Amino acid sequence: MNRISRVVILGGGTAGWMTAAALSRCFGRTVRIDLVESEAIGTVGVGEATIPTIHWFNALIGLDEAEFLRATKASFKLGIEFVDWARPGHRYFHPFGRYGVELDQAPFHQLWLKSRADGSSRPLSDFSLATALAAANRFAKPAEDPRSILSTLGYAYHFDAALYASHLRGLAEAAGVVRHEGKVTAVERDPKSGFVVALSTDRGERIEGELFIDCSGFRALLIGEALGAPFEDWSHWLPCDRAVAAPCARSRETTPYTRSTLRPAGWQWRIPLQHRTGNGYVYASAFISDDEAASTLLANLDGELLAEPRFLRFKAGFRRESWRGNVVAIGLSAGFLEPLESTSIHLIQSGIAKLISLFPDRDCDPSLARQFNALFGRDMDGIRDFLILHYHATEQHNQPLWRQARAMAAPDSLSEKIAHYRRSGRLMLSQDELFREASWLAVLEGQGIVAQGYAPLADTLDPASNLRRLDDLAALIARAAPTLPNHDAVIAELVGG
Numbered sequence: 001m002n003r004i005s006r007v008v009i010l011g012g013g014t015a016g017w018m019t020a021a022a023l024s025r026c027f028g029r030t031v032r033i034d035l036v037e038s039e040a041i042g043t044v045g046v047g048e049a050t051i052p053t054i055h056w057f058n059a060l061i062g063l064d065e066a067e068f069l070r071a072t073k074a075s076f077k078l079g080i081e082f083v084d085w086a087r088p089g090h091r092y093f094h095p096f097g098r099y100g101v102e103l104d105q106a107p108f109h110q111l112w113l114k115s116r117a118d119g120s121s122r123p124l125s126d127f128s129l130a131t132a133l134a135a136a137n138r139f140a141k142p143a144e145d146p147r148s149i150l151s152t153l154g155y156a157y158h159f160d161a162a163l164y165a166s167h168l169r170g171l172a173e174a175a176g177v178v179r180h181e182g183k184v185t186a187v188e189r190d191p192k193s194g195f196v197v198a199l200s201t202d203r204g205e206r207i208e209g210e211l212f213i214d215c216s217g218f219r220a221l222l223i224g225e226a227l228g229a230p231f232e233d234w235s236h237w238l239p240c241d242r243a244v245a246a247p248c249a250r251s252r253e254t255t256p257y258t259r260s261t262l263r264p265a266g267w268q269w270r271i272p273l274q275h276r277t278g279n280g281y282v283y284a285s286a287f288i289s290d291d292e293a294a295s296t297l298l299a300n301l302d303g304e305l306l307a308e309p310r311f312l313r314f315k316a317g318f319r320r321e322s323w324r325g326n327v328v329a330i331g332l333s334a335g336f337l338e339p340l341e342s343t344s345i346h347l348i349q350s351g352i353a354k355l356i357s358l359f360p361d362r363d364c365d366p367s368l369a370r371q372f373n374a375l376f377g378r379d380m381d382g383i384r385d386f387l388i389l390h391y392h393a394t395e396q397h398n399q400p401l402w403r404q405a406r407a408m409a410a411p412d413s414l415s416e417k418i419a420h421y422r423r424s425g426r427l428m429l430s431q432d433e434l435f436r437e438a439s440w441l442a443v444l445e446g447q448g449i450v451a452q453g454y455a456p457l458a459d460t461l462d463p464a465s466n467l468r469r470l471d472d473l474a475a476l477i478a479r480a481a482p483t484l485p486n487h488d489a490v491i492a493e494l495v496g497g
Contacts, residue, residue, distance in 0.1 A: 001361075002361045002362045002363060003030075003361055003362070004031060004210045004211050004359070004360065004361060004362055005030075005031060005032060005210065006031070006032045006034070006208060006209045006210050006211075007023060007031055007032070007033045007034070007209060007210070007211045007212075007213065008033075008034045008035075008036065008199060008207055008208075008209030008211075008212050008213070009033065009034070009035040009036070009212075009213040009215055010035075010036050010037075010184060010199065010212065010213065010214055010215060010216050010221060010222055011035075011036070011037055011214070011215035011216040011217060011331075011333070012035060012037035012165065012169070012179075012215070013037075013161075013165055013215065013217065013331075014048070014161050014164060014165050014168075014331070014344075014345065014348060015215040015217075015330050015331025015332065015333075015348045016035055016037060016165075016213075016215035016331075017035075017165045017166075017168035017169045017172055018057065018165075018168055018330075018345075018348050018349065018352060019213050019215060019330050019348075019352055019355075020033055020035050020168070020169075020172040020177045021061045021168040021171050021172040021175070021177075022057070022060055022061055022349075022352045022356065023352075023356070024172050024175035024176060024177050025060060025061045025062065025175065026060075026356055028175075028176075029176050032176075032178070033172075033176070033177045033178070034177075034178045034179075034180060034207050034209065035172075035177055035178070035179050035180065036179075036180045036182065036184060036199060036201060036207060037179065037180075037181070038181065038182055038183045039181065040183065048158070048159055048160075048161040048164065048271070048342075048344065048345055049077060049080075049156070049157075049158050049258040049269075049271050049339070049342040050077065050156040050157050050158070050159075050342055050345045050346070051096070051156050051341070051342050051343065051345075051346055051434075052096050052154045052155060052156045053156075053346050053349065053350075053434070054156055054157060054345055054346070054349070055156075056349065056353070057345075057349040057352070061168075061171065063171075065494070066494045066495060066496075068157075068159075068167070069157075069274075069491065069494055069495050070495045070496075071163060071164075071166075071167040072157075072159035072160050072163040072164045072167060073159065073160050073163060073273045073274040073275045073276075074157045074158060074159035074160075074273065074274065075157065075158045075159075075254045075256065075272055075273055075274060075487070075491060076139050076155050076156075076157060076158075076256045076487060076490065076491070077096070077155060077156040077157055077158050077256060077257060077258060077342075078095060078096055078097075078130040078131075078133055078134045078139065078153070078154075078155055078256045078257050079093055079094050079095040079096050079130055079131070079134060079257050079258075079442075080093070080094045080257060080258045080259070080260055080341070080342070081093050081094075081134070081257050081258070081259045081260070082094065082260050082262075082390075082443075082446060082447075083259060083260065083261040083262065084261055084262040084397075085260070085262050085267075085390060085394060085446070085447060086393070086394060086395060086446060086447045086448045087394070087395040087396040087397070087448070088396055088397065092125070092442065092445075092446030092447070093125060093128070093130075093131045093134060093135075093257070093442070093446075094341075094439060094442040094443060094446065095128045095130035095131045095134070095154075095438065095442060096130055096153070096154030096155055096156060097128070097129070097130045097142065097152045097153040097154035097155075097438065098128075098152050098154075098437075098438045099112070099124060099127045099128050099152075099438050099441065100112065100127040100152070100470075100473060101149070101152060101473065103469060104460075104461060105457060105460075106455060106457040106458045106460075106461070107427075107437065107455075108127070109124075109425065109427075109437065109441050110425060110454050110455045110457065110458040111458055111461065111466055111469075111470065112124060112127065112470065113425045113451050113453075113454035113458070114454045114458040114459070114461065114463070114466060115463075115466055115467050115470050117453075117454060118463040118466070118467060119467075120467055120470065122470065122471075122474060124441065124442070124445050126474040126477065126478075127470070127473060127474060127477065128152075128438075128477070129149055129150070129152055129153055129477050129480060129481065130152075130153055130154065130155075132477055132478065132480075132481035133153075133256065133481055133484060134255070134256055134257045135481075136481055136482065137253050137254075137255055137256065137486060137487050137488075138256070138481060138482075138484045138485060138486055138487060139155070139256045139484070139485065139486075139487040139490045140153060140484040140485065140490075141153070141155065142154060142155070149476055149477060149480050150480075155256075156342070158258065158271045158272060158273055158278075159273065160273055160275075180201065180203075180205055180207060181203065182201030182202050182203035182205060183201060183202045184199050184200070184201055184221060185200050185201060185202050186199070186200040187199060187200075187221070187222065187225075187226040188200065188206075189226070193325070194227075194325055195325050195326040195364070196209070196212045196222060196226065196227075196325070196326060196327055197209070199212075210326065210362050211326050211328070211360065211364070212326060212327045212328075213327075213328050213329075213330055213355075214327055214328065214329040214330070214333040214334075215329075215330050215331050215333060216333050217331065217332040217333060218313075218314060218332050218333070218336070219333070220319075220329065220332075220333040221333075222327045222329070222333070223319060223321075223322065223324060223327050223328075223329040223333055223334070224319070224333065226327075227324045227325060227327055229319045229320075229321040229322070229324045229329070230319065230320070230321070231315075231317055231318070231319055231335075232317045232318055232319065232320055232335075233315060233316075233317045234316040234317040234318075234384060235315055235316050235317065236408070237316070237384065237388050237391075237408065237410075237411070238316035238337070238338060238384070238387060238388065238391070239284040239286065239316075239401065239404070239405070240266045240267075240282045240283055240284045240316070240338055241284060241285055241286075241313065241314060241315055241316075242282075242283055242284075242285050242290070242293070242311065242312065242313050242314070243280050243281065243282045243283070243311070243312045243314070243338075244280060244281050244283075244290065244293050244294045244297055244309045244310070244311050244312075245278070245279065245280035245281075245309065245310055245312065246279055246280070246294075246297060246298065246301070246305060246306075246307060246308070246309040246310070247276045247277065247278055247279065247305075247306045247307055248276065248277050248279060248301040248302065248303035248304060248305055248306055249276060249277070249303035249304040249306060250272065250273070250274070250275065250276050250277050250303060251272070251277065251302050251303055253486075253487070253488060254272045254273075254274065254487055254488050254491065255272050255487070256487040258270065258271055258342060260340060261300070262394070262397065262402075263281060263283070263296060264287070264288065264296075264399040264401070265283045265284050265287040265288035265292075265293070265399065265401050266281060266282045266283030266284055266288075266293075266401070267281075267282055267340065268280065268281045268282075268296075268297060268300060269281075269282070269339065270302075274491060274495075276303075276306055277301075277302065277303055279297060279300075279301055280297065281293050281294075281296055281297040282338050282339070282340070284401050286401075287399070287400055287401045290311060294309045294311075297309065314332075314336050314338075315336065316336060316337060316338060316384075317335055317336065318334055318335020318336070318337075318377075318380045319334055319335060320373060320377055321369070321373055322334040322335070322351065322372070322373055322376050323368075323369040323372045323373055324369065325364060325369075326360075326364045328351070328355055328372070329351075330348055330351040330352060330355070331344075331347070331348045331351070334347070334351060334376070335347075335380055337380070337383055337384060337387060338387065340387050340390060341383070341386060341387060341390075341435070343383050343434070346434065347379065347380070347383070350376065350379050350434075351376060354372050354375055354376060355372070358371055358372050375432075378430075378432060378433075379432075379434060381411075381413065382430075382433045382434055382435065383434055383435070384411070385410075385411055385413055385414040385417070386434075386435050386439070386440070386443070388410055388411065388414055389410075389414060389418070389443055389444070389447070390443060390447065391405040391408075392405055392406065392408065392410050392414075393418075393443075393444075393447040393448060393449055394406060394447065395448060416428065417429075417440070418444070418449060421440075421444050421449060421451055422449060422450070422451060422452055423451075423452060423453060424451065424452075424453045424454060424455055425451035425453065425454045425455060426455060427440050427441065
């Protein structure tokens, strides 16, 4: 058998140690895994917010939730609050889980659209238990019983990215992963195949491998510098190219959601952890200076500053060939999409999942790389469109960035989705898209893209009966939310605080 027996991961941080933990868990000691990183090279992580797909990864590596919460100072996340995005003074919530319950053969949101056409003024948020809990700083986990309103919930986490990487490192090293300290000074390639065969470091080590995973971040030392896989620039759609981040003291209550607030040249994040609050301003440097961005961020903190602001530079886009030869890029080396919808961790685990499924032999069959690249490309394209929607659908913001975003030509794939929804409330999604109906519905409606009609299937329902059932459901959610526990109380019980 021509099986791979040695894998080398270049780079630590979240991407490197997630990859190491997953591969060591799946392949055990049948594959030797070496990870090369340098303490002299910083990581990008500034405090992470995630989406519910993280449960797949945590389950894959056997992570205990309570231990994970303690180790990473994590809090729970029911969704994202968007402030001032649709227009100044407006806010909406993108909840995890789903809206309503399945009542008939028509999708629930079509029943809501029909009720609106029949005179109901109930907002979509009335039918989301996650939204109600977030507003009250309460939290509950989903129930498995589909008859329970708790079954409509979904959740993710906020955590300290550095602590998460450190926790995963401990698990990976216990499983046999060997860490090498040092900066890579040379990449050795086979003259015939072009495959990478070894990395040399400034510590004098030469580390051989048969499959190399590039987790070197924006530097993309293997996939970009050594192998020359081209980068597809998306900055004409997603113009923010910098961020300034700063932690502050936690507020009195830990909110179970991320907040994104529109700013003149971008947007500000707020990520609550057990021990502090993470903050950052993602901005377009063409419209604001670094000093102005930092001043804006520091003027809008809700606690005492805990560390000096630090700046990050990036460019939106990715490599269509994230797998080339015997090198697979995972994380920022493959591409970057700003953290507006908390997809960074998902894209790492998406690459890991595809790599495990398509794990090659030593010859690295090119058809496996083509399949990986096609699947990962669809992931990136779908998330890109979802992010562009936020920028494109705004009103009454007259700053240059936002005028430009409203006027830009959206990708055809996004324009078609918007047009379908405007006409009949239909959400035209493919099976493998990350963001599902509830997410698109939340952002479309939240940012003022209103359906002018509804699907004919909803006309089979009697208007009065439909209105009554929706009123009953909204009342059930309103009654249930105050009975569920406080978010901080749930965390304290789990971590033993």
